[in-house]
Amino acid sequence: MNESITRRSAIKRLLGISGTVAFSTLTGWPFRDLGDLRAETTSRRFMVEGLGRTKGYSVKELVKKVFNGAGGIARFISRGDVVAIKPNISWARSPDLAAGTNPEVLEGVIELCYEAGAKKVRIADHTIHDARRCFAITGAGSVAKKTGAELVFPRSSLMKEMKINGHRLDVWPVFIPLVEADKLINIPVAKDHGLSTLTIGIKNWIGGVGGRRYALHQDIHQTIVDLAQFFKPTLTLIDATRILVSNGPSGGSASDVMVKDTLILSDDQVAADALAAGLFGIKAEDLGFIKLGERWGLGTSDLRQLNRKKVVL
């Protein structure tokens, strides 16, 4: 393009472009609506809220009920799938302290996956405390033994650099089993956090990477949204049976725990976190990662845009 752009040619071109746009809008508008409708039926996201209202209810049953509410596990998991599950079992704390995913929730999901014909279910989390102690004390180890799921030890050779293509993160070491799976289910626990205010689903992806992850805290909201966009889980199931309301994310005292008996299943990571934030009495719009997640199209915090359902046990 050595030819310099004269005023005349510029006007011509601009007119040409705007004309085309105007024409296409005019002619296309009757079809556009149809197209949107079609898109709506396929891409409208859902959310199922499960509440355990009876005393001594079975958490596993509630998990199953929640999945039934979403149309059954078979909608998401196909026969022969390798399913990776990302719980939060980062701290060597017993389940009653709500620092990690409730093992009964884990067990319920794994059983459902196997019922749907999954070839293999892997539990993978890059823990903060020594992984062996985490596996034992959080109860994830016994779940793996009971259900036959594979508990992946987060050894360093399983952290491989991958292109994250985020707004802040470009390349970062990723815990490979989470990527080498047909389906990925995020099962976080809802907790208080000193920096990001809350750690629920989106923040849980910090446990899916290796490398210098302590540095991610310098821009926590953007980096976790980048990771959530990279991992793109099939489903997010938030364990809010017990939530950690203070001294998070490690907790350590029963007085930090509140029992909420709630499970939130969604295919929209932002919406799931937004609803869970309500359990803490925190507005979704006050959370940086939810705002950013909305801005970059990760999901919506406007729960009216979702197909919502509530199941009670």
Add this chain to the structure above:
Amino acid sequence: MRPRHLIWIRRGSQAFFLLLFLFLLIESRLPQDVILDYSLAVTSDQELAIERPVGFFFQLDPLVWLSSLLSGRHLIKGFWWAMALLVVTLFLGRVFCGFICPLGTIHHFLSFVKPALKGDRMVRANEKSPGQRIKYFLLLAVLVGAVMGTNFAGLLDPISMLFRSVALAVIPGIGAGEREVFGWMAGSNLKILNLMSYAEVLLAPVFGYAYKAFQTAWFIGLIFLVILFLNRIRPRFWCRFLCPLGALLGLFSRFTILRLEKDQERCTGCHACTRSCLGAAGPEPGKEWEGAECLMCFNCFDACPEGALAFRFRLRSPRLSKRPDMGRRAVLAGILAGISIPLLGRLDGLVHKVSDPRLIRPPGSLPEPDFLNLCQRCGLCMKVCPTNVINPTLAEAGMAGFWTPHLVMTQGYCEYTCTLCGDVCPTGAIAEFSVKDKLERPIKIGSAYIDRGRCLPWSGNGPCIVCEEHCPTSPKAIYFKKDVVAGPDDTGTQVQLPYVDLRRCVGCGICEFKCPVKGRPAIRVISAGESRSLENQILL
């Protein structure tokens, strides 16, 4: 019994005890089967205990027992094993050296597969030499030193030495090599190599799940190699010249009823017995048998072609063995060394005047003087620690505390609910403690402080709360104050500034370990405030 059979029984026993030693050493870790009873895990903080008696060889070791008794006036748990061994030695001589000692077995094996010398030179080499008194010198130095309040038996004790060398140098060394290979395989583009790299999980229980590091481990490994190499100079050099435990057992073997009997008539003077003698104990007819030097390997019995030598029980006519040749000079020097080493060891003032800020002892450790009385520097706590935070000291504990355990928080951290080091400590230098003790007493091993010049928020370089996030206490010992700091562009950034609450901090060091500022982190733990010391306190 034919002598040949006796040799094979000895070899079987040596192999058994060496393998048992290595097995217990490898088992000194978080139990592999960490999958616990589900219902237990749901209700309480589970203590992960080691099921196997990993301290067995230390309980069997009379030097560990006696030195801790003399210095700490403390009977270690399971000491009756050592007592029983002394009784056995009274009747049977140094059978421990010949049949049980794992370090002796390694020396024996090396001397056997590659003899140091041949023919007549070996005969001359195996004649008794004054150098054999060195071990009595060392024994006396150790025991007198223990009475004087510094227990350095573990530096020379064969069980402690072998455990330390294998656990801190040999296994991590092999592990590092193995991990390189698997890392290369995992990074390879060949699918088959990729798949094979998963075999790492099979080796991990032995070599650990990550690179292990122990300060001064190169030196521990080097000493081990040198001691092994000494077998090229004399067979079982260590056992013959240096081993203080061998010297102790030698002293007790004076009353043995299992004796070498010689038949002067049959001897043809072929020297086969001396050539095969590992302890230089004078097996040849015409010389007096040195019961205190004899390792009870029965080589001479087996080697004699004429049947002129035999080990027999002599119950009826009890006779003392030849007096152990300790040498007056060795005894005097041993006593002098035993008196002066503990005194010299206190000259750096680390025991009585000040303590090094980096000397953070494992949780449950006794006050420093008591700790030094009991610690065998065996490395069991360092081997068992799941985060690799416990390391041997170099200068942090002064000369008297060389190679005792301390925590290096840049390398790991003390897990809030872990009790393994106290479980395994063979002498109780680290007293047994429970999770409840750790949380409620609470056991405080040091205090964290913030280096504001390095800290990201304090220095205006941006938000970061990694220390607060990881702080395990509830309520957290690290808290924030929101503030605006002048950033690089003088724009003023809103950050959360971390503060440490010394009343809550237990000094676990996870903040230091996880701090993004590596090498010399922005939050560091020092020993001040450790609950084991009355003096080393900060707050009123």
